[in-house]
Amino acid sequence: TQQTITVIPGDGIGPSIIDACIKVLDKAGCNFNYEYADAGLAAYEKHGELVPQKTLNLIEKNKISLKGPLTTPVGEGFTSINVTLRKKFKLYANLRPVISFKGTRARYENIDILTIRENTEGMYSGLGQTVSADGETAEALSLVTREGAERIVEFAYQTAIKEGRKKVTAVHKANILKSTSGLFLKVAREVASRYPEIESTEMIVDNCCMQLVMNPEQFDVIVTTNLFGDILSDLCAGLVGGLGMAPGANIGQDCAIFEAVHGSAPDIAGKNLANPTSVILAAIQMLEYMGKNDKAALIRNAITDVIESGDRTTRDLGGEHGTTDFTEALLERL
Ligand code: NAI
Numbered sequence: 475t476q477q478t479i480t481v482i483p484g485d486g487i488g489p490s491i492i493d494a495c496i497k498v499l500d501k502a503g504c505n506f507n508y509e510y511a512d513a514g515l516a517a518y519e520k521h522g523e524l525v526p527q528k529t530l531n532l533i534e535k536n537k538i539s540l541k542g543p544l545t546t547p548v549g550e551g552f553t554s555i556n557v558t559l560r561k562k563f564k565l566y567a568n569l570r571p572v573i574s575f576k577g578t579r580a581r582y583e584n585i586d587i588l589t590i591r592e593n594t595e596g597m598y599s600g601l602g603q604t605v606s607a608d609g610e611t612a613e614a615l616s617l618v619t620r621e622g623a624e625r626i627v628e629f630a631y632q633t634a635i636k637e638g639r640k641k642v643t644a645v646h647k648a649n650i651l652k653s654t655s656g657l658f659l660k661v662a663r664e665v666a667s668r669y670p671e672i673e674s675t676e677m678i679v680d681n682c683c684m685q686l687v688m689n690p691e692q693f694d695v696i697v698t699t700n701l702f703g704d705i706l707s708d709l710c711a712g713l714v715g716g717l718g719m720a721p722g723a724n725i726g727q728d729c730a731i732f733e734a735v736h737g738s739a740p741d742i743a744g745k746n747l748a749n750p751t752s753v754i755l756a757a758i759q760m761l762e763y764m765g766k767n768d769k770a771a772l773i774r775n776a777i778t779d780v781i782e783s784g785d786r787t788t789r790d791l792g793g794e795h796g797t798t799d800f801t802e803a804l805l806e807r808l
């Protein structure tokens with residue numbers, strides 16, 4: 475049967491990179507049915523809501539969504555749409571792989587790092603956010619549960635085995651954040667002891683930032699809490715040529731949303747400058763999640779060939795072309 479995917483084009487550069495991505499999926503012969511849904515500023519302007527109920531229903535119904543970046547208006551009364559979706563659909567694992575391609579602005583040649591970020595707890599729990607009446611004191615609750623920590627670390631080891639990876643590094647700040655990071659590290663050590671076939675290491679987050687910049691080849695899988703994972707994964711994107719190269723998968727029990735790590739890039743929106751690689755790599759994650767590894771490999775080979783040969787690459791990759799030319803080069807390969 476033909477699989478239906480919920481597609482959320484999103485804001486800014488979203489519609490153009492999603493359009494490129496759908497063309498690539500179709501050309502690769504994926505034969506999906508797509509149901510389009512609004513979210514973000516686009517939805518707010520049309521329906522007066524950032525995430526209309528109809529969109530939530532489609533995400534729930536089809537189980538698999540492909541999503542462009544969403545702009546959350548800054549200011550009171552707007553909670554982040556991405557945080558809302560991750561919590562609502564219990565998308566507890568955020569997988570953010572980065573791979574270096576030759577001939578790009580990647581700073582190192584042999585990077586293949588998968589950051590697995592806990593996606594529903596930690597500093598982004600959304601709990602206990604208060605500002606005192608005089609506006610002088612602000613608080614927020616960081617939450618780590620044994621259940622949440624065990625689930626994400628288990629997920630990291632299972633993914634490492636599935637992908638033939640060798641090493642898992644738990645990143646924490648247990649020396650200072652004794653309670654929250656302390657519990658995360660304790661649970662990470664327990665889970666690590668159940669996987670003797672995988673090399674387990676641990677690292678304090680600030681040192682990890684330095685190590686990633688100085689010697690990134692030492693990393694394979696990184697597993698960490700929400701805030702650290704958010705920041706480390708952007709750092710990793712910088713190592714391989716920028717946010718245009720960084721995809722992300724939000725995975726829960728039976729629902730998943732695939733997206734680019736970057737935002738709506740208002741500075742380049744509408745100028746045909748966006749690199750669609752991030753969201754196409756997210757679509758590859760989606761294909762692998764669905765077990766369609768042959769299609770995933772087909773598209774990955776096309777991307778590698780276009781980027782490494784420098785054929786019509788976008789400016790962020792050091793080329794001189796736009797979204798549409800780059801996409802055309804990909805479609806020709808497929
Ligand atoms: P951003 O990720 O949109 O842009 C940061 C920089 O990277 C900009 O210079 C941009 O031009 C560049 N960039 C991003 N994607 C690119 C691509 N595909 N090709 C070439 N260059 C690219 O971050 P910013 O400016 O902090 O946020 C803009 C908006 O996006 C905000 O409203 C924010 O809330 C939202 N956002 C949404 C996310 C999501 O939906 N997953 C994630 C992060 C931010």
Ligand code: MG
Nearest residue numbers: 704705708735
């Ligand atoms: Mg982020």
